[in-house]
Each structure stands twice: as structure tokens, then as C-alpha cells.
Amino acid sequence: MKVITAYCNLRADECLVNGDVVARRDAGSEDSWFKQIYRQQELGYPKFYKMDVLSQAGYLASELIKRADPDISATYADDEIALVFANASSSAETDRRFMQTYEAGGSPSPSLFVYTLPNIVLGEIAIVNKWYGENMFAVLPKFAPGFYLDYGQILLASGSRALLCGWLEVTANSTDVFLFMVEERESGTEFNSENLLHLSQATSVGTF
Amino acid sequence: MIYIGAEVIVSPLGDNAEANWQALSENRTGIALVPRIGFGGEDIYLSKIPGLNGPLRFQQLIGKALSALSRQIDTSILSSGKTIVLISSTKGALDDSLHDQFGETCAAIMRQFKLAHLPIVISNACISGVLTLNVAGNMVQAGQYEHVIVIGCDVASDFVLYGFQSLFAVSDKPCAPFDAARNGITLGEGCGAALISSSKSVFQNAPLELLTGTSANDANHISGPSRTGEGLVRSVGRTMRKYGTGTEEIDFICAHGTGTVFNDEMEAIAFDRLSLSDKPLNSLKGYFGHTLGAAGVIETAVCMQMIRNGMLIKSEGYRNAGTSRPLNIILENEPKMLRAILKTASGFGGGNASLMIRDL
Numbered sequence: 001m002k003v004i005t006a007y008c009n010l011r012a013d014e015c016l017v018n019g020d021v022v023a024r025r026d027a028g029s030e031d032s033w034f035k036q037i038y039r040q041q042e043l044g045y046p047k048f049y050k051m052d053v054l055s056q057a058g059y060l061a062s063e064l065i066k067r068a069d070p071d072i073s074a075t076y077a078d079d080e081i082a083l084v085f086a087n088a089s090s091s092a093e094t095d096r097r098f099m100q101t102y103e104a105g106g107s108p109s110p111s112l113f114v115y116t117l118p119n120i121v122l123g124e125i126a127i128v129n130k131w132y133g134e135n136m137f138a139v140l141p142k143f144a145p146g147f148y149l150d151y152g153q154i155l156l157a158s159g160s161r162a163l164l165c166g167w168l169e170v171t172a173n174s175t176d177v178f179l180f181m182v183e184e185r186e187s188g189t190e191f192n193s194e195n196l197l198h199l200s201q202a203t204s205v206g207t208f
Numbered sequence: 209m210i211y212i213g214a215e216v217i218v219s220p221l222g223d224n225a226e227a228n229w230q231a232l233s234e235n236r237t238g239i240a241l242v243p244r245i246g247f248g249g250e251d252i253y254l255s256k257i258p259g260l261n262g263p264l265r266f267q268q269l270i271g272k273a274l275s276a277l278s279r280q281i282d283t284s285i286l287s288s289g290k291t292i293v294l295i296s297s298t299k300g301a302l303d304d305s306l307h308d309q310f311g312e313t314c315a316a317i318m319r320q321f322k323l324a325h326l327p328i329v330i331s332n333a334c335i336s337g338v339l340t341l342n343v344a345g346n347m348v349q350a351g352q353y354e355h356v357i358v359i360g361c362d363v364a365s366d367f368v369l370y371g372f373q374s375l376f377a378v379s380d381k382p383c384a385p386f387d388a389a390r391n392g393i394t395l396g397e398g399c400g401a402a403l404i405s406s407s408k409s410v411f412q413n414a415p416l417e418l419l420t421g422t423s424a425n426d427a428n429h430i431s432g433p434s435r436t437g438e439g440l441v442r443s444v445g446r447t448m449r450k451y452g453t454g455t456e457e458i459d460f461i462c463a464h465g466t467g468t469v470f471n472d473e474m475e476a477i478a479f480d481r482l483s484l485s486d487k488p489l490n491s492l493k494g495y496f497g498h499t500l501g502a503a504g505v506i507e508t509a510v511c512m513q514m515i516r517n518g519m520l521i522k523s524e525g526y527r528n529a530g531t532s533r534p535l536n537i538i539l540e541n542e543p544k545m546l547r548a549i550l551k552t553a554s555g556f557g558g559g560n561a562s563l564m565i566r567d568l
Contacts, residue, residue: 105302123557
């Protein structure tokens with residue numbers, strides 16, 4: 001059966017992996033919330049600092065999922081993990097920042113422009129992991145388990161052996177990120193609508 | 209079998225596939241010099257639709273394409289619960305609402321055409337169109353829907369133009385894909401549409417067969433093409449293996465061919481590695497410009513017209529070989545029976561996608 005083998009929720013003030021809080025936001029820090037997580041988790045990928053918020057969120061959550069499910073890279077060939085991501089506001093936050101660079105009398109920033117597409121985060125995750133598999137990014141009104149179930153079923157029937165799925169909504173006012181890994185197992189948390197809704201709302205069960 | 213038909217193209221060359229085909233068969237281009245629209249007030253070559261101005265341009269174009277498509281199919285399927293609309297786009301209605309680039313358009317289209325389901329938007333940079341056609345075919349194959357309408361659409365904006373200018377990626381002449389003197393892209397706006405269905409009888413004109421392909425990431429760079437063409441090689445290789453298609457069965461390749469130095473070089477390397485360099489090949493960017501999320505759908509619709517009309521269309525803007533590996537670029541229109549074609553796309557984020565269309 002297809003089961004959810006690991007998941008990560010990233011919210012405005014806390015970061016959870018498999019329901020356990022792994023980082024809490026320090027409101028007094030000068031660092032952005034995502035940089036705080038990057039440092040606290042001792043991740044070593046300096047390109048992180050060049051990424052926009054969507055890519056940072058996708059990078060952090062996917063790295064934390066790999067820590068919780070460390071066999072991922074060894075278990076699958078480099079093109080067997082499909083990435084299926086979605087959100088509601090596309091790359092609007094980075095779009096806004098890019099527009100500011102040329103509307104405020106300055107020049108359009110090429111380093112921001114290259115992040116003004118929602119699927120760039122898929123490219124960043126593919127680059128970090130050297131994954132050559134299927135990629136898809138959809139823009140939906142809200143988190144919809146059926147989207148992942150329907151398209152996941154298609155991918156798993158056509159060459160992909162595992163899915164890294166994500167809901168990745170990061171705007172100036174809110175952070176709602178939910179990444180999850182789907183793999184074939186004999187038992188576990190079944191990849192179904194009810195479990196996805198439940199885990200997407202996961203609240204902390206463990207201690208920090 | 210998965211059928212594809214009722215193709216629509218809305219571009220500066222016309223409001224339907226037939227008008228666009230007429231223009232292509234005469235090698236007319238939609239690209240023209242637009243005065244003072246660059247970030248620094250430069251004149252810029254652009255493929256812009258005359259009369260498409262003001263607010264809601266994205267919605268207007270999609271509505272126009274869906275209306276044109278609905279005139280070529282059994283209209284009862286439009287509002288059927290077994291039908292879904294997929295929209296392929298990069299920036300949608302950005303000029304109307306930065307924070308809601310797609311939602312309002314989808315809701316309005318759903319109301320206007322009395323659709324049973326809210327359209328789903330797929331946004332994967334320049335491979336969006338080919339990827340969405342593949343998603344559509346896969347949905348029909350899996351029995352999730354009987355009919356999927358794919359609409360690829362992007363409209364011209366300062367946002368995208370200034371962005372490509374900031375990357376020094378905009379050509380100072382109409383783009384010249386695969387040519388030795390190519391120096392960048394020419395942006396375009398437009399909309400393409402097609403119906404993908406498990407039923408042959410819903411099409412007024414005979415449909416063709418869609419052989420859905422796969423996508424593959426380059427895992428190399430978010431905005432630069434791979435030096436080895438690895439992702440494109442993997443995508444096309446997997447697509448052909450999926451059907452046991454040999455290279456001898458491909459009659460024509462409709463490449464991505466943006467007109468940038470590195471993209472076109474990457475494609476030449478990939479087609480060489482795939483032993484496809486001798487296939488007649490073109491890029492349609494010299495006619496439509498780069499229409500981003502619409503490109504894959506518009507260009508697939510042109511491929512369908514090429515099959516229907518038995519004609520290879522020349523690669524506009526190409527004069528002299530300009531890639532390290534040879535390609536068989538179409539220099540003049542040429543009547544030819546086309547049985548199977550390969551369509552590819554590559555784009556930002558490292559994406560590559562491919563599909564095949566076969567005559568029935």
C-alpha cells in the first residue's frame with residue numbers, strides 16, 4: 001500500500017517533523033524565520049541564502065524529511081522520486097519584491113526575476129539531490145488532498161516509485177508549508193484524503 | 209486510445225487554428241517592433257495581439273479560445289462532470305492582481321461556460337504547455353475524467369519583459385532559433401487549446417492520437433540550460449521507450465528553440481545524443497515569439513495542423529548552422545506525409561517535457 005512515510009509542517013512560529021516540533025521561531029532574532037531553521041538544523045548549503053522564500057521553504061522541509069527518512073536517496077534511482085507541489089498564490093511574494101526593484105526607480109533585479117515562477121523550488125530540490133524525475137507545480141484555491149491522490153496515482157503507475165509532495169504557501173503574512181513523502185510499504189499511515197487533511201493540520205505532539 | 213483534437217490558436221496571426229495555419233503556410237510572423245516599451249524606453253520586438261488591451265486580458269483570451277474550441281466539439285461535454293479544464297500558464301492575470309494571478313480567472317471561466325469543475329492551473333515555466341497536455345492524457349488514461357480541455361495562455365507584461373531584459377536575454381532582432389547569429393528570445397502572447405478525450409465521437413473533425421510523454425528535471429541550474437542536455441535526453445528517451453517507438457518512426461521534431469545561445473545548443477546536444485539529429489526540425493518561436501506557458505499548447509496545435517495539412521513549416525529566422533552538433537532544420541515549407549511527430553519543451557527550473565502525436 002501507499003503510505004505517508006514522513007512529513008514536515010512549517011508554520012509562522014514552529015517547524016514540525018512527523019508531528020514533533022524541531023524548531024521554534026525566536027521573535028527577537030534578526031534572522032528571518034527560515035534562516036533560523038537553517039542555522040539551528042546546521043544545514044550546509046550556502047545557496048540557501050540566494051533562494052527566495054518558496055525555495056527556502058521547500059529546501060528546508062525536504063531536507064528535514066530526508067533526515068527523518070534517511071534511506072530515501074539510497075532506495076530509489078535518481079529519476080524515481082516525483083515532485084508534486086502546489087499552492088494558492090503562485091510566486092506572488094517574490095513577484096512583488098521583483099516589481100519593487102523596477103518600480104521604485106531602480107533596475108529590475110535578475111537574481112529575483114529567476115525566482116518569479118512557482119516551479120523554481122522543484123528545480124532547487126532536484127539540484128540539491130541530483131533528482132531527474134517528474135516535476136509538477138499546480139496553483140489551486142486551497143490545499144486539496146484529491147489533487148495529490150489523483151496525480152500521485154498516475155505517477156506511481158507510470159515509472160515513479162515514490163512521491164515528494166508539497167503544499168507551499170508563503171506570503172508576507174502567512175507561512176503554511178506541508179511536505180510529505182509517499183512510498184510503498186506493507187503498513188503505515190495510508191496515503192488517503194483523511195490522513196492528508198489530518199497531517200496537514202498537525203499540531204505539536206512532542207516536546208522541543 | 210487517447211484522442212486529441214479541436215485545436216485552437218489565438219495569436220497575432222489569427223483567432224483560430226485555420227487562420228494561424230494560413231499565416232504559417234505563407235511564413236508570416238506575428239513579431240513586430242513595438243516602440244519604446246523596453247525598461248530603458250527601447251524599441252522591442254514582440255509578438256503582440258492587436259486590440260488586446262486593458263484589464264482582464266488573460267481572461268479574455270482564455271474565454272475566446274474556449275469559445276472557439278466549444279464550436280468544434282459536442283458542446284454537451286463542456287458542462288459534464290466527466291470533463292475538466294486544465295490551464296497552463298506562468299504569470300496568468302498578474303497585471304490584474306498580483307496576489308490572485310489565477311483564482312478569479314478560473315472562477316469566471318467556470319461561471320461563463322457552466323463548467324462542472326473549477327479549472328486546475330499548472331505552472332511549470334516554459335514546459336507548462338507540454339506538461340499539461342501530458343497530465344490531461346494521463347487523467348483520461350487513468351479514467352479520472354473522460355474529457356480534458358487544455359488551455360495554454362500567457363499575456364505580454366512589463367514584468368516579464370523587464371525580467372528577461374535584466375538577464376540580457378531579449379533579442380535585438382526577431383528571434384532566430386538555432387541560427388549562428390541568435391542572441392536571445394522574442395516574447396509573445398497567445399493562447400492555445402485542445403480537447404483530449406477517450407471518445408472519438410465528441411470531435412466534429414477527426415482527432416489525432418496523443419501519446420503522452422514524461423518530464424525530467426536537469427538537476428543542474430534553475431535558469432541555465434544543462435550543458436549535456438541530460439534532462440531532455442531522459443524525457444524524450446523515456447517517452448519513446450514508453451511506446452517502443454524507434455527513431456525511424458519520428459517524422460518531425462517541433463523543438464523548443466527559444467533563440468538563446470545556450471538553450472538551442474543544449475537541444476542540439478540532446479537530439480544528437482538521442483540519434484535524432486537528422487529528423488526535420490523547427491522552432492515556431494520565429495512566428496509566435498516565446499509565449500511561455502502557452503507555447504507548448506500553441507506549438508502542439510501547429511504540429512496537429514502540420515499533420516492534417518501534410519506540410520513541414522520552415523523554421524523562421526534560421527539561416528546558418530549555429531550549434532556544435534548538426535540539426536536538420538527546415539529551410540523551406542515542404543509537403544510531406546507526417547505520421548508521428550515529437551514535441552519537446554525545456555525551461556526555467558530545469559524542466560524538460562515531451563510528447564508525441566500520431567496520425568490515425
